[in-house]
Amino acid sequence: xxxxxNKNAEADQGFVYLPLIAGWLVPGAGHFLLGKWVRGxxxxxxxxxxxxxxxxxxxxxxxxxxxxLDVLGLAGDLGNGLLYIVSxxxxxxxxxxxxxxxDYGTRFIVVAGLLNVIAAVDAHNLRxxxxx
Amino acid sequence: MIFRPSHFSAVVLFALFASVVFGITQRETPRRxxxxxxxxxxxxxGAAVVLSWLMFLIAR
Numbered sequence: 357x358x359x360x361x362n363k364n365a366e367a368d369q370g371f372v373y374l375p376l377i378a379g380w381l382v383p384g385a386g387h388f389l390l391g392k393w394v395r396g397x398x399x400x401x402x403x404x405x406x407x408x409x410x411x412x413x414x415x416x417x418x419x420x421x422x423x424x425l426d427v428l429g430l431a432g433d434l435g436n437g438l439l440y441i442v443s444x445x446x447x448x449x450x451x452x453x454x455x456x457x458x459d460y461g462t463r464f465i466v467v468a469g470l471l472n473v474i475a476a477v478d479a480h481n482l483r484x485x486x487x488x
Numbered sequence: 489m490i491f492r493p494s495h496f497s498a499v500v501l502f503a504l505f506a507s508v509v510f511g512i513t514q515r516e517t518p519r520r521x522x523x524x525x526x527x528x529x530x531x532x533x534g535a536a537v538v539l540s541w542l543m544f545l546i547a548r
Contacts, residue, residue, distance in 0.1 A: 399509060399512055399513075402508040403505070403509065405505055406506075409491060409501060412489050413491050413492065413493070414490060456495075457492045457498070460495075464502065467502070471505070474513050475512070475513060477513075478513040488516055
């Protein structure tokens with residue numbers, strides 16, 4: 357009982373959404389903030405690897421929403437946080453999909469963003485004590 | 489740098505990265521995380537192989 361109260365008191369200290377926001381902006385950062393170094397490193401390697409390979413396959417970075425599929429693609433891309441913003445600033449990623457591998461690359465980038473959102477929510481669950 | 493994997497290599501890479509994230513986020517203990525990641529990886533790659541053969545046989 358006392359341990360449970362202490363755990364709740366610890367979880368209530370500080371800004372509870374920090375791991376969620378940090379995890380969204382930088383893959384794995386939410387777990388690093390909570391001292392989960394191995395999990396954070398594996399998540400960062402997976403999400404960064406997927407994003408970088410997507411760019412290397414000449415995948416498209418969605419820049420605007422012209423139709424419903426573009427809106428979904430943009431939502432997925434935005435899940436990458438700073439990776440997406442920096443890549444857009446640097447002009448990485450293709451504007452048009454011209455080869456088959458570019459289509460794979462576009463999916464890799466979108467899925468990396470979606471996986472990053474899952475990882476950030478996991479960091480939030482660890483922070484609130486919903487997950488151990 | 490341009491990377492042009494085959495369709496199968498792309499499937500394996502996709503399965504590997506997605507499985508690692510699924511394993512870590514969907515289970516609580518390290519042992520169960522590893523087991524779930526392997527399970528997801530096998531399902532991803534296995535489904536791709538089975539569907540590929542189905543499409544090959546349908547197209548004949």
